[in-house]
Amino acid sequence: MSHSADPRPMTSRRSGPLKGEAQVPGDKSISHRALILGALSVGQTRITGLLEGQDVLDTARAMTAFGARIERVGPGDWSVHGVGVGGFCEPDTVIDCGNSGTGVRLIMGAMATTAITATFSGDASLSRRPMARVTDPLERFGARITAREGGRLPITIQGAEDPVPLRYSTPVASAQIKSAILLAGLNAPGQTVVIEAEQTRDHSERMLAGFGAQITAETTDEGHVITLTGRPELRAQPVAVPRDPSSAAFPVAAALIVPGSEIRVPGVSRNPTRDGLYETLLDMGADIAFRNPREEGGEPVADLIVRHSRLTGVTVPAERASRMIDEFPILSVIAAFAEGATVMNGVAELRVKESDRIDAMARGLEANGVRVEETHDSMTVHGMGRVPGGGTAATHLDHRIAMSFLILGLGAQEPASIDDGGPIATSFPDFLPLMRELGAELG
Ligand SMILES: O=C(O)C1=C[C@@H](OP(=O)(O)O)[C@@H](O)[C@H](O)C1
Numbered sequence: 001m002s003h004s005a006d007p008r009p010m011t012s013r014r015s016g017p018l019k020g021e022a023q024v025p026g027d028k029s030i031s032h033r034a035l036i037l038g039a040l041s042v043g044q045t046r047i048t049g050l051l052e053g054q055d056v057l058d059t060a061r062a063m064t065a066f067g068a069r070i071e072r073v074g075p076g077d078w079s080v081h082g083v084g085v086g087g088f089c090e091p092d093t094v095i096d097c098g099n100s101g102t103g104v105r106l107i108m109g110a111m112a113t114t115a116i117t118a119t120f121s122g123d124a125s126l127s128r129r130p131m132a133r134v135t136d137p138l139e140r141f142g143a144r145i146t147a148r149e150g151g152r153l154p155i156t157i158q159g160a161e162d163p164v165p166l167r168y169s170t171p172v173a174s175a176q177i178k179s180a181i182l183l184a185g186l187n188a189p190g191q192t193v194v195i196e197a198e199q200t201r202d203h204s205e206r207m208l209a210g211f212g213a214q215i216t217a218e219t220t221d222e223g224h225v226i227t228l229t230g231r232p233e234l235r236a237q238p239v240a241v242p243r244d245p246s247s248a249a250f251p252v253a254a255a256l257i258v259p260g261s262e263i264r265v266p267g268v269s270r271n272p273t274r275d276g277l278y279e280t281l282l283d284m285g286a287d288i289a290f291r292n293p294r295e296e297g298g299e300p301v302a303d304l305i306v307r308h309s310r311l312t313g314v315t316v317p318a319e320r321a322s323r324m325i326d327e328f329p330i331l332s333v334i335a336a337f338a339e340g341a342t343v344m345n346g347v348a349e350l351r352v353k354e355s356d357r358i359d360a361m362a363r364g365l366e367a368n369g370v371r372v373e374e375t376h377d378s379m380t381v382h383g384m385g386r387v388p389g390g391g392t393a394a395t396h397l398d399h400r401i402a403m404s405f406l407i408l409g410l411g412a413q414e415p416a417s418i419d420d421g422g423p424i425a426t427s428f429p430d431f432l433p434l435m436r437e438l439g440a441e442l443g
């Protein structure tokens with residue numbers, strides 16, 4: 001479901017030192033997958049720490065439409081009674097995935113090898129995003145697919161009657177493409193193989209193994225090769241969702257740029273396929289300690305202690321991009337407060353997210369007095385150690401753009417504004433109270 005249609009302008013201003021603990025929400029990628037795999041298993045899956053952002057709520061509603069029984073037991077505590085692999089029933093309404101690329105692409109994969117028909121839609125942002133990257137391989141499983149011009153939503157999928165397994169090299173580094181294919185492969189007899197040139201986030205692989213699927217991953221001359229054996233009986237599992245490193249990035253950034261700050265961010269996922277931002281920040285000279293490393297819900301987690309830091313610009317290599325793909329907007333804000341240029345290479349995928357994130361960040365940073373250079377697949381932010389601020393950024397229905405510019409204002413000389421804070425609820429519904437609790441002046 002799309003969030004409120006009324007734009008909500010917001011402003012943030014230079015704040016005193018940020019202090020305290022930031023309990024960021026559950027990981028969005030893992031939350032989507034827990035609901036989908038719960039719906040595809042036999043028995044009751046109990047999920048704790050689920051992100052209750054709009055993107056994930058839309059996936060829960062979609063799973064109900066395909067026949068799963070889903071209940072909210074308490075805050076972040078959800079129960080899913082699944083229908084088993086191949087057990088989805090035909091929905092009697094259009095599946096509206098709102099703003100969520102992960103939701104729509106994974107769910108299209110999950111139903112494409114079951115002989116039912118479903119139509120998918122999304123908000124204005126999702127309806128602009130490319131879907132052929134997923135529907136092309138799904139057609140090769142035997143599904144019949146009709147899309148709007150350019151392979152966009154709305155899309156109708158007639159699931160394969162007699163699915164055949166697929167061997168597929170992904171053309172771009174994308175965990176959503178990989179996951180859609182693996183989920184489709186669940187109901188195809190035999191082995192489905194996905195080959196990635198760069199390894200992307202591996203939550204689907206970890207969780208499929210946890211639910212009892214036979215799945216292997218190895219690095220060969222071809223790349224990172226994942227092999228799934230189809231038609232397993234997935235067994236319902238408890239899932240404890242770790243806190244989202246992509247959401248943690250916002251309070252972490254705020255503490256780094258606001259003088260005198262020191263915050264603690266407990267229980268954040270340290271999955272090595274998601275740690276590119278943290279590696280980059282350490283390169284820039286950030287004072288971040290990772291305390292109490294441990295395993296929770298099959299994922300490595302740690303408590304972060306973050307202090308205000310003097311930062312220096314760095315070059316982020318293209319090979320790191322997929323390990324921090326959602327963190328470039330907030331990195332470009334942090335880079336504006338650093339001394340010198342920060343160069344981000346190999347980031348063309350940012351142009352097909354909820355907005356064209358290179359364009360949205362470049363225009364918003366310029367409006368706040370920061371010099372930016374861009375090419376199709378790179379962005380350079382010229383940091384001056386201070387940010388004038390005073391500008392308004394257009395957020396284009398993009399939660400990460402909205403949060404990034406609110407964080408910028410906390411350290412800038414003049415307040416910074418955004419045209420619409422509504423999209424924040426897609427991934428971080430408690431962003432404003434959490435930041436205010438740390439001492440941030442925003443709203
Ligand atoms: O699989 C996932 O959960 C995600 C994969 C990434 O997208 P791509 O697969 O398009 O890179 C990321 O940007 C998105 O926020 C979440």
Ligand SMILES: C=C(OP(=O)(O)O)C(=O)O
Pocket residue numbers: 099100101102103326353354400427
């Ligand atoms: C790109 C993102 O999400 P999605 O692709 O699921 O819309 C994101 O959360 O930054």
